[in-house]
Amino acid sequence: MKSGFTLIIVFTLLGLVSCNSKSGSSVISGGSLISSIANEEYCTVTTLNKDVVLQFGAFSGSTAVAAFNMASGNVGSLSGELINQTFEIQSGTLTLYGMTVNVSGGDIVFDANAHTGLGSMVLDVLGDSIEMSLKLTRGSCHHDSLSYASALPAELITANYMSLDNMKSISKFRSGAGHDFVDDFETCRSMKHYYSFLDGADFVTRDAEKIFAPFDGVIKATSVEGMGTMFQIQSSAHPYIWAEIFHAELNSGLVVGSAVTAGQELGTHFAYNGDGGNSDIAIWIRRPDGYR
Numbered sequence: 671m672k673s674g675f676t677l678i679i680v681f682t683l684l685g686l687v688s689c690n691s692k693s694g695s696s697v698i699s700g701g702s703l704i705s706s707i708a709n710e711e712y713c714t715v716t717t718l719n720k721d722v723v724l725q726f727g728a729f730s731g732s733t734a735v736a737a738f739n740m741a742s743g744n745v746g747s748l749s750g751e752l753i754n755q756t757f758e759i760q761s762g763t764l765t766l767y768g769m770t771v772n773v774s775g776g777d778i779v780f781d782a783n784a785h786t787g788l789g790s791m792v793l794d795v796l797g798d799s800i801e802m803s804l805k806l807t808r809g810s811c812h813h814d815s816l817s818y819a820s821a822l823p824a825e826l827i828t829a830n831y832m833s834l835d836n837m838k839s840i841s842k843f844r845s846g847a848g849h850d851f852v853d854d855f856e857t858c859r860s861m862k863h864y865y866s867f868l869d870g871a872d873f874v875t876r877d878a879e880k881i882f883a884p885f886d887g888v889i890k891a892t893s894v895e896g897m898g899t900m901f902q903i904q905s906s907a908h909p910y911i912w913a914e915i916f917h918a919e920l921n922s923g924l925v926v927g928s929a930v931t932a933g934q935e936l937g938t939h940f941a942y943n944g945d946g947g948n949s950d951i952a953i954w955i956r957r958p959d960g961y962r
Contacts, residue, residue, distance in 0.1 A: 704729050704752060706784040712806060748773060755780045759791055771795055778804055788926060801894040803926045814910040815956045823908050829933035831884045831915060832949060836871045854960030862952035876946030879939040881918050883930040892926060898940025903930060914952045917942055
């Protein structure tokens with residue numbers, strides 16, 4: 671198995687709870703509700719597969735610090751300013767597995783009632799800037815999961831996410847291909863599939879290879895990196911299942927929250943090195959006791 675370090679963090683903020691007006695807080699121009707956000711908690715989920723509690727501290731004018739704590743014990747903070755309905759992230763840190771990652775920017779745009787928010791956060795990881803999507807929905811934190819007493823859906827994938835015409839091979843589940851990619855229950859595995867191009871498929875061919883939605887769903891998260899974009903599609907029929915597709919160039923207009931249909935063209939493969947690189951996909955299932 672190849673050595674190396676890959677960090678992909680995508681915060682999907684699922685809930686804002688107990689939003690009560692705070693004395694001394696005020697609404698700034700443009701309808702942004704400081705009193706709806708200050709000292710409130712958000713339930714978050716990341717692709718690190720751990721729940722995260724994010725809390726905006728009391729505002730000093732329009733500036734505030736948001737602290738978050740993960741179930742894994744990792745911590746972090748964000749500093750920013752609420753301008754109209756946008757919380758502009760200015761700086762921060764995130765501690766993961768003993769390494770501190772700097773946050774260098776991004777923003778979260780709330781609707782008029784702070785019921786929802788969409789945005790992104792930029793991390794500086796080993797010299798690379800990684801932009802991660804953010805999604806907030808006001809309400810209690812809840813997760814759809816598939817019980818062990820329930821059978822997996824008989825038909826999930828209804829369309830190939832890539833044409834097989836230019837493919838040479840597909841790596842097996844739990845293979846040693848690529849780098850370590852695991853769930854909450856196993857270690858030292860590659861629990862995704864690499865689609866390897868034919869040797870004759872040149873850089874231009876690979877870079878133009880189209881990517882399609884494997885099933886009906888909603889774009890759940892994105893992460894923009896130096897080697898294209900990773901994005902997730904949550905199944906509409908089975909919301910406890912989602913596909914995670916790596917090294918893509920998404921079509922314009924496709925963002926977190928966009929609905930897609932099986933077979934819909936979503937973009938192209940991102941050819942990320944001299945021979946164009948390969949494509950990879952993983953399928954996640956949320957179980958009551960963790961992610962598989």
